[in-house]
Amino acid sequence: MENKIPYKIYLNEDEIPTQWYNVRADMATKPAPLLNPATGLPLTQQELEPIFCSELCKQELDNDTKWFDIPEEIQDFYKLYRPSPLVRAYFLEKALGTPAKIYYKFEGNNTSGSHKLNSAIAQAYYAKKQGLKGVTTETGAGQWGTALSMACSFFGLDCQVYMVKCSYEQKPFRREVMRTYGAQVTPSPSLTTNVGRKILAEHPDTTGSLGCAISEAVEAAVSQEGYRYVLGSVLNQVLLHQTIIGLEAKAAMDKYGIKPDIVIGCAGGGSNLGGLVSPFIGEKLRGENDYRVIAVEPASCPSFTRGKFAYDFCDTGMICPLAKMYTLGSQFIPSANHAGGLRFHGMSTILSQLYHDGLMEARAVEQTEVFEAATQFARVEGVLPAPESSHAIRVAIDEALKCKETGEEKTILFGLTGTGYFDLYAYEKFNTGKMSDVIPSDSVLEESFAKLPKMK
Amino acid sequence: MENKIPYKIYLNEDEIPTQWYNVRADMATKPAPLLNPATGLPLTQQELEPIFCSELCKQELDNDTKWFDIPEEIQDFYKLYRPSPLVRAYFLEKALGTPAKIYYKFEGNNTSGSHKLNSAIAQAYYAKKQGLKGVTTETGAGQWGTALSMACSFFGLDCQVYMVKCSYEQKPFRREVMRTYGAQVTPSPSLTTNVGRKILAEHPDTTGSLGCAISEAVEAAVSQEGYRYVLGSVLNQVLLHQTIIGLEAKAAMDKYGIKPDIVIGCAGGGSNLGGLVSPFIGEKLRGENDYRVIAVEPASCPSFTRGKFAYDFCDTGMICPLAKMYTLGSQFIPSANHAGGLRFHGMSTILSQLYHDGLMEARAVEQTEVFEAATQFARVEGVLPAPESSHAIRVAIDEALKCKETGEEKTILFGLTGTGYFDLYAYEKFNTGKMSDVIPSDSVLEESFAKLPKMK
Numbered sequence: 001m002e003n004k005i006p007y008k009i010y011l012n013e014d015e016i017p018t019q020w021y022n023v024r025a026d027m028a029t030k031p032a033p034l035l036n037p038a039t040g041l042p043l044t045q046q047e048l049e050p051i052f053c054s055e056l057c058k059q060e061l062d063n064d065t066k067w068f069d070i071p072e073e074i075q076d077f078y079k080l081y082r083p084s085p086l087v088r089a090y091f092l093e094k095a096l097g098t099p100a101k102i103y104y105k106f107e108g109n110n111t112s113g114s115h116k117l118n119s120a121i122a123q124a125y126y127a128k129k130q131g132l133k134g135v136t137t138e139t140g141a142g143q144w145g146t147a148l149s150m151a152c153s154f155f156g157l158d159c160q161v162y163m164v165k166c167s168y169e170q171k172p173f174r175r176e177v178m179r180t181y182g183a184q185v186t187p188s189p190s191l192t193t194n195v196g197r198k199i200l201a202e203h204p205d206t207t208g209s210l211g212c213a214i215s216e217a218v219e220a221a222v223s224q225e226g227y228r229y230v231l232g233s234v235l236n237q238v239l240l241h242q243t244i245i246g247l248e249a250k251a252a253m254d255k256y257g258i259k260p261d262i263v264i265g266c267a268g269g270g271s272n273l274g275g276l277v278s279p280f281i282g283e284k285l286r287g288e289n290d291y292r293v294i295a296v297e298p299a300s301c302p303s304f305t306r307g308k309f310a311y312d313f314c315d316t317g318m319i320c321p322l323a324k325m326y327t328l329g330s331q332f333i334p335s336a337n338h339a340g341g342l343r344f345h346g347m348s349t350i351l352s353q354l355y356h357d358g359l360m361e362a363r364a365v366e367q368t369e370v371f372e373a374a375t376q377f378a379r380v381e382g383v384l385p386a387p388e389s390s391h392a393i394r395v396a397i398d399e400a401l402k403c404k405e406t407g408e409e410k411t412i413l414f415g416l417t418g419t420g421y422f423d424l425y426a427y428e429k430f431n432t433g434k435m436s437d438v439i440p441s442d443s444v445l446e447e448s449f450a451k452l453p454k455m456k
Numbered sequence: 457m458e459n460k461i462p463y464k465i466y467l468n469e470d471e472i473p474t475q476w477y478n479v480r481a482d483m484a485t486k487p488a489p490l491l492n493p494a495t496g497l498p499l500t501q502q503e504l505e506p507i508f509c510s511e512l513c514k515q516e517l518d519n520d521t522k523w524f525d526i527p528e529e530i531q532d533f534y535k536l537y538r539p540s541p542l543v544r545a546y547f548l549e550k551a552l553g554t555p556a557k558i559y560y561k562f563e564g565n566n567t568s569g570s571h572k573l574n575s576a577i578a579q580a581y582y583a584k585k586q587g588l589k590g591v592t593t594e595t596g597a598g599q600w601g602t603a604l605s606m607a608c609s610f611f612g613l614d615c616q617v618y619m620v621k622c623s624y625e626q627k628p629f630r631r632e633v634m635r636t637y638g639a640q641v642t643p644s645p646s647l648t649t650n651v652g653r654k655i656l657a658e659h660p661d662t663t664g665s666l667g668c669a670i671s672e673a674v675e676a677a678v679s680q681e682g683y684r685y686v687l688g689s690v691l692n693q694v695l696l697h698q699t700i701i702g703l704e705a706k707a708a709m710d711k712y713g714i715k716p717d718i719v720i721g722c723a724g725g726g727s728n729l730g731g732l733v734s735p736f737i738g739e740k741l742r743g744e745n746d747y748r749v750i751a752v753e754p755a756s757c758p759s760f761t762r763g764k765f766a767y768d769f770c771d772t773g774m775i776c777p778l779a780k781m782y783t784l785g786s787q788f789i790p791s792a793n794h795a796g797g798l799r800f801h802g803m804s805t806i807l808s809q810l811y812h813d814g815l816m817e818a819r820a821v822e823q824t825e826v827f828e829a830a831t832q833f834a835r836v837e838g839v840l841p842a843p844e845s846s847h848a849i850r851v852a853i854d855e856a857l858k859c860k861e862t863g864e865e866k867t868i869l870f871g872l873t874g875t876g877y878f879d880l881y882a883y884e885k886f887n888t889g890k891m892s893d894v895i896p897s898d899s900v901l902e903e904s905f906a907k908l909p910k911m912k
Contacts, residue, residue, distance in 0.1 A: 177883075375636055
């Protein structure tokens with residue numbers, strides 16, 4: 001077994017990046033602005049500030065500043081769980097019999113279990129700095145809520161999480177982690193908001209939805225003095241914070257003179273994918289280097305591969321701003337795929353523009369083949385991956401197997417966003433042969449596209 | 457904030473120890489031998505071999521060889537999750553306002569969630585090398601079973617786990633991780649063994665016990681061609697493998713010129729504690745250095761602090777060998793403490809002898825104060841600790857607070873054996889104020905001591 005490159009490359013603490021990279025600064029075509037659905041005009045800092053922290057609004061709207069300094073307090077917190085390891089998957093390569101060299105950047109070694117903490121701590125920091133009392137958010141699968149609870153606990157901020165009711169009931173352990181970190185977790189829809197009360201009056205037996213939880217969290221933020229709303233994906237600010245992933249991965253590879261041929265990440269709202277690939281795409285945009293970049297999405301929710309590039313609402317409730325993105329339509333309801341973090345109808349506007357401009361490829365994969373890859377990976381590499389992350393594993397394995405056929409020694413880097421310790425119900429389905437997948441028909445998508453907002 | 461020592465010290469891959477340390481070689485008084493309950497005579501290699509792998513029997517009986525080479529295949533596997541970080545708990549120090557310097561060796565960054573994998577991979581390796589088909593074991597809380605499943609999957613060995621029925625039902629996720637790694641998990645008592653059938657016939661509604669699961673696993677091992685039984689704690693061989701923890705911790709500290717004043721570990725069967733403290737106690741035994749070493753146990757199962765140093769059965773079923781150890785009596789049933797890994801009536805014979813000879817202290821702590829420490833730690837250090845590990849956190853905090861009173865700048869090292877992701881039911885009890893503890897009365901212990909085997 002080759003031994004020059006260690007199994008795990010850890011940067012030294014003083015090699016952790018101290019700035020986030022804003023890929024928008026290098027984009028010739030900037031991502032389209034968020035629009036106010038009432039006016040159809042781009043949202044201003046002033047319009048955003050009642051909902052989001054001021055500093056985060058600036059980051060959201062800034063298409064020009066290339067590097068943002070990471071505040072020292074955030075750098076200190078990062079040191080609790082970063083640098084995350086860049087792992088050479090020697091055992092997976094051996095199991096596949098491939099000449100490809102496979103690396104993964106592993107973001108699961110923290111209690112939130114995923115990369116979400118990278119942005120949660122940043123958002124909590126800016127809220128604290130602004131003198132706020134607390135923040136509100138929604139959570140589905142629970143990774144974002146957990147990350148935010150940890151971050152708020154660290155800065156002594158109140159944290160109010162609206163958790164989709166069926167998750168609240170099916171994932172009591174996720175809920176309990178949040179509570180241990182001092183968060184108030186409310187099953188959504190709830191009686192604590194107008195929108196929640198309205199929905200419960202109309203649908204007393206509903207088990208909730210992410211769209212509804214978002215609406216409740218936003219209402220809770222704007223109706224309490226000293227609160228703001230925070231979001232774990234999709235937004236430009238979130239992608240900015242998540243570039244710590246790609247910057248670290250690149251620094252670790254550079255240290256050993258490794259250049260990936262292919263960079264692969266799973267795509268839901270785009271926070272992990274954008275964070276991982278931004279520094280690589282930046283080099284493409286600047287003409288310094290070339291990489292193949294592949295976004296992997298579930299076949300049950302194929303925003304990139306089957307969506308339309310159009311302005312659409314970010315939420316089912318149609319109260320959030322309009323974003324120009326690859327979308328399946330805000331009224332599209334994906335089937336109950338176990339990768340809850342990838343069940344979003346739209347996509348980051350940055351990534352949408354990059355994809356539209358041919359800087360990325362995309363691939364949709366089915367759930368069962370994803371879990372086959374997850375299980376193979378777990379058995380040889382030791383890490384039990386999250387269903388979301390396993391989408392990237394699937395395509396990394398597929399690409400490595402192509403190398404086996406062609407004999408090419410390609411270098412593959414993929415993002416392993418998190419662990420599957422709270423997803424064992426999904427593994428049980430797979431282990432007992434009860435897993436299936438529902439891929440939307442063309443007519444279902446056409447029907448959904450027909451409901452896209454009509455733009456002037 | 458002091459910054460010379462990084463938050464996390466990772467050894468380089470080539471600095472990971474390549475030998476295990478056998479503290480018995482440095483002990484003036486060796487641990488008493490295991491006795492055959494039928495003959496009252498020390499067990500021989502020949503008597504052990506039908507149950508345990510040959511190489512492991514040798515390690516079990518060898519009181520003289522000071523260093524055992526770690527086979528290359530095991531070293532390779534270690535690199536999947538080792539070196540584990542030695543963390544400087546800067547944020548905990550700050551929260552406590554203590555002049556003490558607190559370090560913890562964190563063994564939770566692997567899918568089994570604990571240090572158990574260090575020995576599981578060694579035991580699986582020797583089984584494979586001996587040409588066996590598989591191994592059997594029991595598991596209660598599930599950490600050991602998970603670790604063994606991962607290790608067996610890696611070497612392509614069959615893995616049969618007897619899981620205490622109430623855990624099997626209450627911890628379906630633990631069961632599912634094992635199944636994902638290809639293990640056969642059977643709720644115990646089961647109809648697959650004579651002893652299981654007998655118990656079920658007598659007690660059809662029993663929810664099982666660790667003692668019963670051990671009996672089933674041993675029967676399954678000896679009644680199948682090509683199988684042996686493996687155990688995750690208590691045994692000398694297990695402590696030997698676990699010295700990788702202490703050796704790494706010591707190497708990391710030496711690298712930065714740090715010398716701990718106090719070394720703290722939680723104590724159940726002794727695998728983590730023995731692994732962490734052996735290299736430090738070795739220096740004490742050789743007169744090279746002095747350290748305070750503190751074993752922490754639950755007040756509900758206080759083997760060291762209230763037990764007798766006597767020969768006793770290792771299992772409730774009284775079929776296993778007799779070991780001379782600190783014991784509460786094999787018939788003692790500890791209350792339903794949430795630190796399942798610490799609910800063992802006895803203790804490693806090595807640690808028992810060291811404690812008897814005054815080389816270690818011991819302290820018993822109550823469950824609620826343990827969870828208070830766990831929650832405080834989680835909120836400032838980010839890691840959600842296992843209930844077992846939190847016993848060590850409790851005493852580390854107590855010692856740090858003493859330093860605050862006296863102004864002493866002591867250096868404290870403790871073992872953080874694992875994460876609490878599968879223990880959230882316990883956290884829920886604590887978070888909702890429903891946690892209590894049952895400390896055995898003197899008369900209960902006297903009654904149990906009266907049943908200790910009469911030795912000639």
